[in-house]
Amino acid sequence: MKNTTNKKNLDAYLTLIAGIVLVLLNVVLLAGKMPAYYSGILRFVGINIILAVSLNLINGITGQFSLGHAGFMAVGAYVSALVSIHLGWPLILALFVGALAAALLGVLIGLPTLRLKGDYLAIATLGLGEIIRVVILNLDITKGARGLGSIPRTTNIYLVELVAVITILFTVNLMRSTHGRALLSIREDEIAAEAMGINTTFYKVFAFSAGAFFAGLAGGLFAHSMGYIAPSNFEFMRSIEILVMVVLGGLGSITGSVVAAFVLTILPEALRGFAQFRMVLYSALLIAIMLFRPSGLMGTRELDVRSALTIFKSGGEKDAE
Amino acid sequence: MPSNHLLDAKGLTMNFGGLTAVANLNFHLNKGDLVGLIGPNGAGKTTVFNMLTGVYTPSEGTVELESELVSNLKPYKITRKGIARTFQNIRLFNELSVLDNVRIAFHSRRNYPIVNAVFLTPSFFKAERAVKKDARELLSILRLEDKQDEKAKNLSYGQMRRLEVARALATNPKLLLLDEPAAGMNPQETEELTELIALIREKFALTILLIEHDMSLVMKICERIMVLDYGVLIANGTPQEIQENERVIEAYLGGEV
Ligand SMILES: Nc1ncnc2c1ncn2[C@@H]1O[C@H](COP(=O)(O)OP(=O)(O)OP(=O)(O)O)[C@@H](O)[C@H]1O
Ligand SMILES: [Mg+2]
Numbered sequence: 001m002k003n004t005t006n007k008k009n010l011d012a013y014l015t016l017i018a019g020i021v022l023v024l025l026n027v028v029l030l031a032g033k034m035p036a037y038y039s040g041i042l043r044f045v046g047i048n049i050i051l052a053v054s055l056n057l058i059n060g061i062t063g064q065f066s067l068g069h070a071g072f073m074a075v076g077a078y079v080s081a082l083v084s085i086h087l088g089w090p091l092i093l094a095l096f097v098g099a100l101a102a103a104l105l106g107v108l109i110g111l112p113t114l115r116l117k118g119d120y121l122a123i124a125t126l127g128l129g130e131i132i133r134v135v136i137l138n139l140d141i142t143k144g145a146r147g148l149g150s151i152p153r154t155t156n157i158y159l160v161e162l163v164a165v166i167t168i169l170f171t172v173n174l175m176r177s178t179h180g181r182a183l184l185s186i187r188e189d190e191i192a193a194e195a196m197g198i199n200t201t202f203y204k205v206f207a208f209s210a211g212a213f214f215a216g217l218a219g220g221l222f223a224h225s226m227g228y229i230a231p232s233n234f235e236f237m238r239s240i241e242i243l244v245m246v247v248l249g250g251l252g253s254i255t256g257s258v259v260a261a262f263v264l265t266i267l268p269e270a271l272r273g274f275a276q277f278r279m280v281l282y283s284a285l286l287i288a289i290m291l292f293r294p295s296g297l298m299g300t301r302e303l304d305v306r307s308a309l310t311i312f313k314s315g316g317e318k319d320a321e
Numbered sequence: 322m323p324s325n326h327l328l329d330a331k332g333l334t335m336n337f338g339g340l341t342a343v344a345n346l347n348f349h350l351n352k353g354d355l356v357g358l359i360g361p362n363g364a365g366k367t368t369v370f371n372m373l374t375g376v377y378t379p380s381e382g383t384v385e386l387e388s389e390l391v392s393n394l395k396p397y398k399i400t401r402k403g404i405a406r407t408f409q410n411i412r413l414f415n416e417l418s419v420l421d422n423v424r425i426a427f428h429s430r431r432n433y434p435i436v437n438a439v440f441l442t443p444s445f446f447k448a449e450r451a452v453k454k455d456a457r458e459l460l461s462i463l464r465l466e467d468k469q470d471e472k473a474k475n476l477s478y479g480q481m482r483r484l485e486v487a488r489a490l491a492t493n494p495k496l497l498l499l500d501e502p503a504a505g506m507n508p509q510e511t512e513e514l515t516e517l518i519a520l521i522r523e524k525f526a527l528t529i530l531l532i533e534h535d536m537s538l539v540m541k542i543c544e545r546i547m548v549l550d551y552g553v554l555i556a557n558g559t560p561q562e563i564q565e566n567e568r569v570i571e572a573y574l575g576g577e578v
Contacts, residue, residue, distance in 0.1 A: 170439055177438030177445065178428050178452065181417075185425045188414035194396040195374060195406055197429040197492050206435075 018259075029157060039157050043225050045265045046160035047218045050167045052245040052257040054214035057171055059243070060251035061180070062207040063187025064114065065122040069215050070238035071129030075102040076216025077223040077234070078142055081151040084224065091154040095163075095220040102216025105132075106209035114204045129239055137231045147230030148223075155225035163221060167214045171254055172302075183207055187252075237279065244282050248289055250296025259297065327352045327528045328373070328404075328496055332382035335368050335552075342368040343552040346382070350496065355522060355529045357543035357560075359536075361572070365552040366532045367409055370498050373530075374406050375399040386496070401429050405494035407485035409501045409532070415474035419465055422473050422484055423456040426491030431455070456491065462524070463487040463517065479510040483517070490525060497521075499531045503538055511535060515542055540564070548572070 025042065028034050034042075051069060058066045080098030083089050089097075113124045136142045143149075174180045182203050185193040193200050223229045245264050249256025264285075268278050289296060326349045333346040343365040350356060358366050371377040373384055375396035384392035391399050414422050431452045437445040460466045463483040468476060473484060482502055489497055502518070503511045515538055522529055533539045539546060539560070546563045548556040550572040556563055563569055 173439050173441060174435070177435075177449070178424070178432060179435050179438055181421055181425045182428055184417060184421070185414050188416060189412045191376060191396075192408065192412040192414065193425070195376075195400055195408075195412075196426040196488065197397050197400040198425070199395075199397050 026161075040225075041266065041269050043155065043157050043160050043221075045262055046157070046164045047222050047225070048242070048245065048261040048265045049164045049258050050160075050214055050218040050221070051242045052249065052261040053164075053167050053171055053254055054211045054218070055242050056246045056249075056252065056254065056257045057174075057183075057214075058207050058211040059246055060253070060257075061171075061175065061187065062183040062204060064204055064207065065118060066125040066208070066211070067122050067236070067239050067243065068109075068125035068127075068129035068132075069211070069242050070234045070236065071125075071132035072102040072106060072212040072215035073219035073222070073238070074129075074132055074136060074231070074234035075105055075212075076219030077229050078136060078148065078219075079216075080220030081148055081223040081229060082141060084152050084154075085148075085150065091152070091159070091224055094224070095217055098220040098223075099213045099216035102219070103209040103213035106212030107205055110205040110208035111201075114201065114208065126236065126239075129234075129236060133231050133234055136234075142231075145231060147228055147232075149228045151223050151227050151229065153224060153227040155221050160221055160225075163217055167217070168254060168258065170210075170214075175254070179203070179206075184252075241282065244286055248285060248296055250299050253296060253299060253302060255302045256296050256299075325351050327354070327387060328530075329385040329388070330369075330373070330382070331385070333369070333372055333379050333384070334381040335365070335372055335377060336380040341552055343372070343549075346549075346552075346554055348547060348554065348557065350528055350530060352495075352528055353526070355518075355542060355544055356531070357539040357546040358530055358532045358549065359534070359539060359546060359563075360549035364549040366549055367500055368552075369549070370406055370500055370530075370532065373399075373498060374404055397429075400492050400494075403493070403495035404498065405489035405492045405496070406498035407482070407489050407500055407502060409504065411481050411485060413473040413476075413481060413484060413488075415472065417473060418469065419460065419471050419473055419476070419484060420453070420456055420469040423459055423487050423491050424452050426488040427452045427455060430491075430493055459487045459490055462490075462521065478505045479507075479514075482506065482514070486517070486521070490521060494525075494527065496528045496530065499529065499533075501532050501534060503533060503535045511538055514538075518542060 029039060051073065055066065055069045058064050076098035079101040080094040083094040083097050084091065109128050113121060113128070116124050137144055182193070182198045185196065185198060186200050186203055190200055241264070245260040246257055248264065249258070249260035268281070328350040330346055330348050333343055334341065335343040346369065358369065360366055368377065372379045372392070375392070375394055379392055383390055386402055386404060389402070391402055391404070394402070414425060431448050433444055433448045457466060457469065460469055463486055465480060465483055465487060468480060473481065476484060482505070486499070486502065499518070503514050506514060518529065519542060521527060531539070531543065543560060545558065546560055547554060548563060548569050555572060556566045556569045558566070
């Protein structure tokens with residue numbers, strides 16, 4: 001009992017700190033006091049949050065081990081970039097088309113591969129990601145290995161923030177509904193889930209395509225942030241990076257994904273001088289989590305505003321204790 | 322004509338490679354029946370449940386629920402038609418709360434579009450309130466109400482088995498299949514379970530097919546008993562008839578009776 005109260009208090013303070021950090025960042029941004037270099041990093045933080053939360057939907061919540069997230073990101077990036085370049089559509093529309101393309105691919109690929117389980121699914125999705133990259137590498141319209149340039153650099157930090165918030169709200173609201181519980185039940189026991197009347201095929205494809213949709217959005221934001229993209233941006237290691245964020249944060253914890261995406265984006269920047277050790281750092285982190293905290297930083301816990309409010313309310317009660 | 326039949330199993334056969342786990346099984350259940358399915362280990366009892374619920378597609382034969390063919394349907398559709406089950410080797414959603422375990426089973430009865438969940442529409446809150454109320458009601462019937470926030474994996478064995486029953490009931494079944502619901506329970510828990518089965522049968526107007534090794538339970542509550550041996554139905558009758566049946570004594574009860 002005592003233990004859970006302490007945990008709740010911890011969650012409450014963490015929520016408060018997270019809220020304050022977020023407000024401060026935005027105040028500095030809005031005041032125009034943020035150097036471009038830092039706001040650039042923040043854009044990547046936001047993009048990685050979108051990627052990590054959407055992968056969490058597939059891997060952590062639904063329990064379908066996917067290693068192809070960079071592939072969906074690539075589809076969103078290239079499709080939206082091409083729409084911007086060749087059709088000149090506004091950014092929002094271009095992003096949407098890119099995300100839709102990624103989601104559609106998620107459905108097409110999802111239907112046959114989701115019969116696979118565990119390791120086999122991981123290998124199939126890994127292959128899928130690589131196929132997408134190789135196709136991009138060999139198409140004319142994508143300019144192959146040279147990369148696609150002159151994409152309008154229309155992404156700004158507020159748009160990234162908005163999409164990140166939408167991704168988080170979508171996932172959190174979903175998780176608290178009968179549909180989210182259906183996804184969780186698949187992770188827990190697929191046979192029992194079916195026996196409870198849940199159409200597991202539908203929900204697996206749904207998780208896969210919704211995850212792909214948001215990864216596609218992240219890809220589009222990335223493309224319109226860089227102005228130039230190449231197949232090397234979407235290699236297998238990119239999928240691993242996102243996976244590390246999800247695992248570090250805790251499979252199934254949205255808060256965990258957000259915090260991990262934040263830390264794992266900032267940290268390599270701070271350690272710029274050791275850039276070549278980045279992947280070593282990731283691998284070491286992954287091993288350390290597996291050894292010391294397999295459930296991730298947050299486990300399955302979540303921060304929420306209500307818990308933060310209890311700090312102010314419960315002041316009197318604590319004195320009485 | 323057979324309007325009183327809830328379930329008809331016709332020529333059910335299940336082959337696993339060279340092994341015939343169930344061979345040409347014919348039986349029916351009348352509405353309101355409480356029937357026992359017994360037999361030695363490996364006789365094919367669980368395999369029968371797996372065929373009735375669509376986990377396995379029968380190698381041969383059909384299953385009809387109220388004269389409607391269901392054996393060609395996916396498991397989730399069969400559940401929605403009204404066949405629910407518990408699992409011999411407990412299959413709860415371990416990392417989720419007891420309440421969530423039951424709420425999940427309300428999925429098809431208390432559904433709403435995904436957009437309602439994402440945009441938090443009033444109908445979403447209304448449906449969720451209703452699910453919570455219904456789920457708590459079931460939990461209190463199975464005497465698990467004070468465990469609702471516990472993770473399923475932290476329950477005692479007997480509580481897990483009762484949660485399996487609560488979950489099955491949440492799908493609103495016509496036919497409830499119980500696979501060794503008393504396994505691992507002590508005599509007192511078994512006694513309580515026996516009463517619970519009688520209670521839910523009344524309350525939810527259920528037809529029940531029950532696999533059980535605990536003969537005291539089976540003989541006490543089943544009106545009819547079917548005996549499987551090596552996948553073959555060797556007897557089908559009242560507890561009295563089964564206890565006196567030569568083949569059953571030979572194949573299964575051995576020296577015990
Ligand atoms: N998926 C499967 N693949 C291969 N053989 C199987 C499979 N499922 C069951 N069997 C075999 O079919 C036979 C019947 O198994 P089943 O589980 O139905 O027996 P049971 O009557 O429920 O036994 P118990 O009382 O031990 O639960 C056994 O020989 C078992 O090994
Ligand atoms: Mg069995």
